[in-house]
Amino acid sequence: MKPHPPALYKYGEKKYLEPFLNEGRVSFAIASNYNDDALTEGQQDDEVSRSFRLDAVTTTLFTGNLDSEAPQVFPNVKCMKLRLDLKGRDGNPLKYYMWCASLLSSESLLDELIKYAI
Secondary structure (H helix, E strand, C coil), X not given: CCCCCCCCECCCCHHHHHHHHHHXXXXXXXXXXXXXXXXXXXXXXXXXXXXXXXXXXXXXXXXXXXXXXXXXXXXXXXXXXXXXXXECCCCCECCXXXXXXXXXXXXXXXXXHHHHHC
């Protein structure tokens, strides 16, 4: 088990951070909101896609319906990108929420947010 990080960094606007620090009130945002050109580069993030680097020694990627057909193996796959397309029972896209934080301190991100706030 990995040790817990010594700190968790939350970057954001004062109007959201003060209620978090003073009252424990947490502000969430719809995940797709982070993929917006109106945000600064540091604020932008595609929270509905994920890329994974696969360990070819321990991971084998298959495709096909495992219940009804023989799976096809994809040899030598080193990277996989997943796009989440979650839908409710009614077929409409689900809006899920994110609370973003970082395990790393970033002076450049802090500088960018300060410029954005001015």
